[in-house]
Amino acid sequence: MCNTDKRIRIRRVGLIPDDTRVRHFDELDEDAQVAVRELAGRPQTGQALGDLDDGDVVKFTDYYQIRAR
Template sequence: MPSDARVRHFDELSDDEKQLVAELAGEPRTAPETSNLEDGDVVKFTDYYLVRSR
C-alpha cells in the first residue's frame, strides 16, 4: 500500500458506497466514479481494497 494512499474505513462510507465495495470486493473490476471514493483510495473492509475508478 502506498504511504500516501487515503485509507477509508468501510463504516465511514455512505450506504451506496458500502454496497458498491461489498459487491466489488475480490472482483478484478473497475468501480464507477462516486462522489467520495477516488482512484487510488484504499478501503479497509474484510481486507484492504484498492479503489480504481473510471
C-alpha cells in the same frame, strides 16, 4: 449517489504507500458500502461514486484499492 459515466474496479492490495488515503468501510456512505460489498474480490466494475476516488484504499475484509476510469 453521484451519477457519472466513470466506472470503478476494486482490487485487493498488500502494500499501501504512506501517502495513500485509507478509508474504513464504516466511514463510507451507504451507496459506497454497497459498491464495496458487491465489487470486493470480483473481476467486475461498477458505477463510480462521489465518496470513492481513484487510488483510495478501503479497509473492508482486507485492504482494497479503488481504480476509477
